[in-house]
Amino acid sequence: MPAGFLQQLKFHTRPDCVDESNFKRFYVLSLVGVFGLIVHILLIPGFLVIGATHMAIINLISVPIWLIGLLLNRRGKHTLAVYLFTFEVICHSVFSAATLGLDSGFQFYLWSISALIILHTKLKPFSSFIYSCIITFLFASLYVWFGQIEYTYAYPNLLPLIHFLNITIANLPLAAGLSMTLQLTVKQELKLRKLANNDSLTNLYNRRYTQNALKQQTALANREHSPLSIALGDIDFFKKVNDQLGHDQGDLVLIGVAKLLKGSMRSSDIVCRWGGEEFLIVMPSTQIDSAFEKIEKVRKQINQTILVNQTTNKASVSMSFGLVEYDCELGLESTLKLADNALYQSKASGRNQTTIAKVSNNQYQALEPRPNLPMHADTN
Numbered sequence: 001m002p003a004g005f006l007q008q009l010k011f012h013t014r015p016d017c018v019d020e021s022n023f024k025r026f027y028v029l030s031l032v033g034v035f036g037l038i039v040h041i042l043l044i045p046g047f048l049v050i051g052a053t054h055m056a057i058i059n060l061i062s063v064p065i066w067l068i069g070l071l072l073n074r075r076g077k078h079t080l081a082v083y084l085f086t087f088e089v090i091c092h093s094v095f096s097a098a099t100l101g102l103d104s105g106f107q108f109y110l111w112s113i114s115a116l117i118i119l120h121t122k123l124k125p126f127s128s129f130i131y132s133c134i135i136t137f138l139f140a141s142l143y144v145w146f147g148q149i150e151y152t153y154a155y156p157n158l159l160p161l162i163h164f165l166n167i168t169i170a171n172l173p174l175a176a177g178l179s180m181t182l183q184l185t186v187k188q189e190l191k192l193r194k195l196a197n198n199d200s201l202t203n204l205y206n207r208r209y210t211q212n213a214l215k216q217q218t219a220l221a222n223r224e225h226s227p228l229s230i231a232l233g234d235i236d237f238f239k240k241v242n243d244q245l246g247h248d249q250g251d252l253v254l255i256g257v258a259k260l261l262k263g264s265m266r267s268s269d270i271v272c273r274w275g276g277e278e279f280l281i282v283m284p285s286t287q288i289d290s291a292f293e294k295i296e297k298v299r300k301q302i303n304q305t306i307l308v309n310q311t312t313n314k315a316s317v318s319m320s321f322g323l324v325e326y327d328c329e330l331g332l333e334s335t336l337k338l339a340d341n342a343l344y345q346s347k348a349s350g351r352n353q354t355t356i357a358k359v360s361n362n363q364y365q366a367l368e369p370r371p372n373l374p375m376h377a378d379t380n
């Protein structure tokens with residue numbers, strides 16, 4: 001066989017015409033195709049040895065059919081490949097049952113092909129169900145039509161072994177296909193969950209997820225009387241970053257800030273992109289004093305490490321925070337409003353600082369006030 005032709009059958013690399021989302025389908029079908037091809041080639045001498053020349057000839061015809069199926073799969077025509085494999089397996093099973101009898105066990109390949117049709121997600125679920133039912137009906141019918149056929153070829157003592165091998169070999173692709181489909185389903189579910197819960201730019205939790213998580217955390221804090229601190233942070237003069245350095249540079253700043261925030265918090269804390277350049281950090285079982293220490297630490301770190309113009313190293317990013325400890329008597333909405341007000345206080349007092357909202361008397365106290373350090377993005 002020419003090397004170029006064999007090259008075409010490579011099933012572990014994705015050809016350009018098969019897009020990323022179809023890779024798993026392509027891979028499973030390639031495995032089934034290569035497996036079917038090898039089995040058919042190996043069976044040719046086997047049939048000749050037992051004297052079933054007609055089956056050897058059928059296998060010789062089957063080999064190019066499996067090769068064509070593999071090539072169709074490689075060209076992105078997955079459904080056509082499934083139909084071709086199915087057609088071949090049906091013909092093969094019927095011929096074997098009619099001539100060798102059911103004791104040879106070739107009819108069990110119908111089970112594999114029936115599962116392959118069900119698992120082939122390119123087919124409409126109802127169609128694949130109907131096709132699978134037809135194949136199952138055909139499998140059962142073989143026992144009615146050919147149940148009396150006796151094996152009349154050489155080595156009848158090997159019949160139990162052939163039966164055993166056929167059941168085993170026929171079920172291997174079935175098990176592999178099911179396991180791969182399960183993996184794919186779990187992966188897709190995780191991907192969908194991530195898409196629904198995470199912000200695509202920063203990979204932090206999004207507002208929708210955090211709103212639900214906040215409800216759970218506040219319920220837990222109410223029940224267990226445990227402290228719950230919430231910080232609302234906002235990048236200072238972020239509009240300037242976008243205006244002077246461009247939106248892409250602004251996005252890089254957001255990603256950098258998100259990374260630092262996430263890296264500085266405990267795994268039990270929830271770090272969320274609350275809005276454009278606003279971040280919300282939920283710290284369960286954390287008293288306001290230690291929350292303040294943590295937020296101040298990361299605020300300083302952001303100010304020292306995130307530079308808006310990496311080439312000139314001239315301008316640093318600063319953030320302002322409003323910090324509040326959840327009060328069950330106040331409720332979640334008012335607590336968040338307090339965090340927002342405390343953030344506003346930080347901005348009004350010169351930015352680059354953290355303000356704690358004193359919940360008891362609705363007074364805001366700016367701790368560790370900082371001098372006004374407006375950010376001037378340097379575009380030179």
Ligand SMILES: Nc1nc2c(ncn2[C@@H]2O[C@H](COP(=O)(O)OP(=O)(O)OP(=O)(O)O)[C@@H](O)[C@H]2O)c(=O)[nH]1
Nearest residue numbers: 234235236237238239240242247248250251276277
């Ligand atoms: N690059 C980028 N910019 C964003 C994104 N989301 C929001 N912004 C920008 O963030 C800026 C927010 O600006 P403002 O709300 O005026 O606040 P600011 O300039 O940070 O000023 P202060 O908050 O008062 O310090 C706007 O220019 C938005 O376009 C985003 O995903 N990427």
